[in-house]
Amino acid sequence: MKSFSRSANHIGIDMGSSQTRIFSENRLLLDERTVVAVDSKTNEMVGFGTDAIIRYHSNPQRIRLEWPIRNGAMVDYYYTKGILTYFLKKVLKQALARPEIVLSISSGLSSVARHALIDAVMHAGAQKAFLLPVAAAAALGQGIRLDTPDVVLSMNIGQDVTDCGMFSCGGVIAQEQVVFGGRTINEGIQAYMRESLQIIIGMDEAESIKQDMVSVVEDGLDMTFAVHGRRVVDGVSVVMQMTSSRMYPIIQMYLEPVAELAERIIRQASPDMAEDLLKHGLLLTGGTARLSGLDKWLANRLGIPVRVPEHAEISAVMGCSRTLDEYKKIPDLIESGEKYYGRN
Ligand SMILES: Nc1ncnc2c1ncn2[C@@H]1O[C@H](COP(=O)(O)OP(=O)(O)OP(=O)(O)O)[C@@H](O)[C@H]1O
Numbered sequence: 173m174k175s176f177s178r179s180a181n182h183i184g185i186d187m188g189s190s191q192t193r194i195f196s197e198n199r200l201l202l203d204e205r206t207v208v209a210v211d212s213k214t215n216e217m218v219g220f221g222t223d224a225i226i227r228y229h230s231n232p233q234r235i236r237l238e239w240p241i242r243n244g245a246m247v248d249y250y251y252t253k254g255i256l257t258y259f260l261k262k263v264l265k266q267a268l269a270r271p272e273i274v275l276s277i278s279s280g281l282s283s284v285a286r287h288a289l290i291d292a293v294m295h296a297g298a299q300k301a302f303l304l305p306v307a308a309a310a311a312l313g314q315g316i317r318l319d320t321p322d323v324v325l326s327m328n329i330g331q332d333v334t335d336c337g338m339f340s341c342g343g344v345i346a347q348e349q350v351v352f353g354g355r356t357i358n359e360g361i362q363a364y365m366r367e368s369l370q371i372i373i374g375m376d377e378a379e380s381i382k383q384d385m386v387s388v389v390e391d392g393l394d395m396t397f398a399v400h401g402r403r404v405v406d407g408v409s410v411v412m413q414m415t416s417s418r419m420y421p422i423i424q425m426y427l428e429p430v431a432e433l434a435e436r437i438i439r440q441a442s443p444d445m446a447e448d449l450l451k452h453g454l455l456l457t458g459g460t461a462r463l464s465g466l467d468k469w470l471a472n473r474l475g476i477p478v479r480v481p482e483h484a485e486i487s488a489v490m491g492c493s494r495t496l497d498e499y500k501k502i503p504d505l506i507e508s509g510e511k512y513y514g515r516n
């Protein structure tokens with residue numbers, strides 16, 4: 173990997189399926205939806221992030237929303253470049269130097285997808301671009317070193333994707349991603365309400381039930397809550413009652429692929445490493461790490477401690493903005509865009 177130059181602005185970007193975050197010099201510079209507003213008549217991009225949502229609500233007949241990142245991967249090059257260019261301009265304002273950018277990515281991203289992402293970042297105005305797997309980035313964001321013999325186990329659960337990685341001595345012991353995230357849980361809640369109460373609920377209702385009423389493990393508070401939806405039979409708006417205790421088994425069932433992913437990664441640990449894992453446990457980050465009781469449920473299931481840090485959803489982007497010297501210690505984990513460009 174070529175070294176970073178000290179003179180350039182160095183910024184970290186985490187472009188997630190739902191949220192894009194930019195972090196630099198201990199500050200979160202931007203935290204907006206990864207969305208573009210497009211004028212359906214002209215097909216022009218007319219707004220990005222928060223602004224895109226405002227534009228959409230002001231004229232939903234004419235403006236549509238496009239989400240250029242799905243399941244952690246870019247699905248539209250043109251919109252991704254547009255949104256990156258706009259966000260970079262917004263955070264850099266009058267800065268003269270083009271920035272060096274470290275982007276967190278899902279570990280399963282193909283080399284074609286990596287190439288396209290690097291290309292979009294370079295066209296958006298980067299001077300140099302580097303890619304860092306999100307599970308490694310999230311650990312760095314907590315100040316955890318990845319270049320020592322200690323084994324680090326990290327899992328990031330976002331809206332669409334879950335990434336898990338085990339690292340030691342600056343390298344990867346095992347890492348993998350599965351298509352699972354907060355969206356999967358919301359869809360599960362929608363399906364359960366349809367089955368058990370025969371009502372159709374919207375994504376926003378499912379999101380607020382998930383955040384306020386659902387716990388993955390029994391917490392002794394069996395709350396009864398109102399569910400707003402439309403009856404399947406006739407579409408009439410109704411309010412029904414549900415209890416939080418009925419939700420545990422459902423949520424646990426949906427979380428099964430997450431536990432299985434962690435188990436597959438942990439199985440790659442040697443007996444020595446297993447001791448380390450027992451001591452240090454699993455670092456759990458990403459927006460979905462905030463799901464109530466998820467840490468307890470996983471700890472019980474895996475038999476190791478699970479820690480959710482404060483600001484779990486920005487840990488990865490914080491890791492992308494670490495000091496330049498730290499990246500020099502993990503050349504096998506950080507990938508230079510030079511590989512695709514031949515000139516970074
Ligand atoms: N308090 C909470 N409880 C449960 N889930 C939450 C909470 N707060 C946020 N989330 C979920 O976190 C998810 C977003 O997480 P994050 O911002 O890490 O995703 P992302 O990086 O945009 O997506 P991805 O990494 O999948 O591409 C959403 O699905 C949201 O519902």
Ligand SMILES: [Mg+2]
Nearest residue numbers: 188189330458
């Ligand atoms: Mg993410």
